Amino acid sequence: MSTEALRIVWIFPDLLSTYGDRGNLLILARRAAMRGIPVETYSVRSDQPMPSTADIYLIGGGEDGPQALAAQRLINDGGLHRAVNQGAAVLAICAGYQLFGHSFFAKGAKCPGLGLLDLHSDRGETRAVGEIRGDIDPRLGLPPLSGFENHGGRTHLGPGVAPLARVTAGIGNDGQTEGAWHGKILGTYSHGPALARNPAIADLLLRWATGADSLSPVDDTWPDKLRAERLAAAGA
Amino acid sequence: MGSAERLVSMALRSARPETLKSDSRQLDVTCRSGTLVAVTDGKMPLRAKVATSVSKTAAALSRAAGRGDGSVIGGWIGLKIDPELLTHLASGRAIALVSGTNGKTTTTRLAAAALGVLGPVATNSFGANMPTGHTSALAKAGATPFAVLEVDEHYLARVIDETNPRVVALLNLSRDQLDRAKEVAMMAQMWRTALAGHPDVSVxxxxxxPMVVWAAQGSSHITWFSAGQRWLDDSFVCPESGHPIERANGDWWCTGCPLRRPQAQWRVEDEGVVDPRGDWHLVKLQLPGTVNIGNAATALAVAAEFGVRPIEALPRLSTVASIAGRYAQVDRDGRNIRLLLAKNPASWLEAFDMAEQAPTLLSINARDPDGFDTSWLYDVDFSPLHNRPVLITGDRAFDLAVRLEVNGIPFRHVLSFEEAIRSVPMGRLEVIANYTAFQDIRAELDRVN
Known part of the structure; x- marks a missing residue:
């Protein structure tokens, strides 16, 4: 890995890539490149060691079995813990979000998580499926969250994290809050290619990773049209 | 007759309120013209007979009202009257079921054509692939000795129970309509359980x-075919052991348990199919793409279970030109428009394989039959569309716009199919659309078949 380029790791696409999760890697790389930031991307499979020196880590959604397997391998490997301790930025989606907490449920059993976010997840009575919309924590200075959620879990936040957003349509963690953040780690139930509808979150991750206070504006005509359409469709 | 008419009328009103409002005059006329006909199978219970004739009438009414193919409503009403109607209608027929995520409509059509060597074949050729569609298809066909039915993968267990098939063909399993479909491993488990309960069925x-092999391997009578697997992302993990699956040179194996690719008796080679005796047969189809040669191989393997030889079946396969609009070519305003249906990541890859280097219209909806989630767009690599004019339309054109921008593919957004036609030069226009977007465009082309 060269030292100048921004290094982005996609964690375990062989296990956690059920809903177009590749999109987040593509979008981050594109938005960095449009700002003239050189990027190197790495797709790290579950049978490979997890590098600890990258700048941004992405982890996606998946079924119960692969989720439990991914958590176990990340705990055993330790590379991701070292990366987070060194200040790496993280976007964790859906199953990947759950496994960042202390514990989660998969195939009816309670599984240990990475403990990198102060939260735990269990099963809801119903599956949360549909458009989701929320007002993001004002401290992050971002426009409303727009997404599509599809999960059976409910997530309970501890004092060591803040909700990413207050839900205005959809379920999220529990019908009130959605996602969580702490330091440079963002977790969300807005699944799959969440950054397609939320380019401002992509830019936040890029700012965290580069230390830049601001990034030059890019043409977001189509993402803006998509956001307007989906925020209206969520009906909040 | 009077009470049956009232029943049809009530059922239609509750099912499709808008139908009767706009078309009540036409429906009345159809009713009086007397389409209630006696069914051919004298062994059916009276309730099943009534259910069958009402079902056929409703289908005719639906068609007359311009509400569709009539391939669902008839079965829906018939099953309301006799919940065991499908079992009654299946009784006495030799039946093949075809299921999987992709290719089932085409494979069903090809297998039905192949079985036609033996006699009349009932089939749900409009893609209505749930029990209501099967009921309609069998009721409409009358007493045929054979039937080939396309089955939605979620309903396979139930339809096996109700139709007691001779053969079940399993094509593939991959992600599809993720907001409500069962996840791939769960679907494979459902199939495995269903087949374990019917050891006499030929698979x-x-x-x-790998997901199909694992689902099928408990059966005692299995014929394996090799039709390739373009989409690998849903079978990196062994459904038996949870270990990674390795692939090399068309072979695959689990790194943690004995599950591995079985030897295929039927396989695609060049432009043809090799049969279990090792004989190679040239496959001449009107349908495009190597994926359809794989579908033909599957159809030949199904037909062989009924004693039909490839040499008898092949001429019939070559008569199939399009299936419910899929692959259909229509000339309009100097443009030769070809329709390709692509419903999920695997079938998009297949459509790119079939499409010529010509202006291409992509249309995406996310209505109920499509699934409401568009995140699969990022599972598709659109780069085969580089270096050709690309037009986009549909309810979810903005999702597609963002996706193509990320893929670095220039495009133009058009608001209608008419605008798309006007925007391209004379010659071929390839149209690739997902389910309801495809039906919308097909409607603009007078419901081309």
């Missing part, structure tokens, strides 16, 4: 798809 299964 014709795709050796290239």
């Amino acid at each position: 014709v299964a795709n050796a290239d798809d």
Whole structure:
């Protein structure tokens, strides 16, 4: 890995890539490149060691079995813990979000998580499926969250994290809050290619990773049209 | 007759309120013209007979009202009257079921054509692939000795129970309509359980798809075919052991348990199919793409279970030109428009394989039959569309716009199919659309078949 380029790791696409999760890697790389930031991307499979020196880590959604397997391998490997301790930025989606907490449920059993976010997840009575919309924590200075959620879990936040957003349509963690953040780690139930509808979150991750206070504006005509359409469709 | 008419009328009103409002005059006329006909199978219970004739009438009414193919409403009403109607209608027929995520409509059509060598074949050729569609298809066909039915993968267990098939063909399993479909491993488990309960059924299964092999391997009578697996992302993890699956040179194996690719008796080679005796047969189809040669191989393997030889079946396969609009070519305003249906990541890859280097219109909706989630767009690599004019339309054109921008593919957004036609030069226009977007465009082309 060269030292100048921004290094982005996609964690375990062989296990956690059920809903177009590749999109987040593509979008981050594109938005960095449009700002003239050189990027190197790495797709790290579950049978490979997890590098600890990258700048941004992405982890996606998946079924119960692969989720439990991914958590176990990340705990055993330790590379991701070292990366987070060194200040790496993280976007964790859906199953990947759950496994960042202390514990989660998969195939009816309670599984240990990475403990990198102060939260735990269990099963809801119903599956949360549909458009989701929320007002993001004002401290992050971002426009409303727009997404599509599809999960059976409910997530309970501890004092060591803040909700990413207050839900205005959809379920999220529990019908009130959605996602969580702490330091440079963002977790969300807005699944799959969440950054397609939320380019401002992509830019936040890029700012965290580069230390830049601001990034030059890019043409977001189509993402803006998509956001307007989906925020209206969520009906909040 | 009077009470049956009232029943149809009530059922239609509750099912499709808008139908009767706009078309009540036409429906009345159809009713009086007397389409209630006696069914051919004298062994059916009276309730089943009534249900069958009402079902056929409703289908005719639906068609007359311009509400569709009539391939669902008739069965829906028939099953309301006699919940065991499908079992009654299946009784006495030799039946093949075809299921999987992709290719089932085409494979069903090809297998039905192949079985036609033996006699009349009932089939749900409009893609209505749930029990209501099967009921309609069998009721409409009358007493045929054979039937080939396309089955939605979620309903396979139930339809096996109700139709007691001779053969079940399993094509593939991959992600599809993720907001409500069962996840792939759960679907494979459902199939496995269903087949374990019917050890006498002959299974014709795709050796290239680990999920299909695992679902089928408990059966005592299996014929394996090799139709390839273009989409690998849903079978990196062994459904038996949870270990990674390795692939090399068309072979695959689990790194943690004995599950591995079985030897295929039927396989695609060049432009043809090799049969279990090792004989190679040239496959001449009107349908495009190597994927359809794989579908033909599957159809030949199914037909062989009924004693039909490839040499008898092949001429019939070549008569199939399009299926419910899929692959259809229509000339309009100097443009030769070809329709390709692509419903999920695997079938998009297949459509790119079939499409010529010509202006291409992509249309995406996310209505109920499509699934409401568009995140699969990022599972598709659109780069085969580089270096050709690309137009986009549909309810979810903005999702597609963002996706193509990320893919670095220039495009133009058009607001209608008419605008798309006007925007391209004379010659071929390839149209690739997902389910309801495809039906919308097909409607603009007078419901081309």
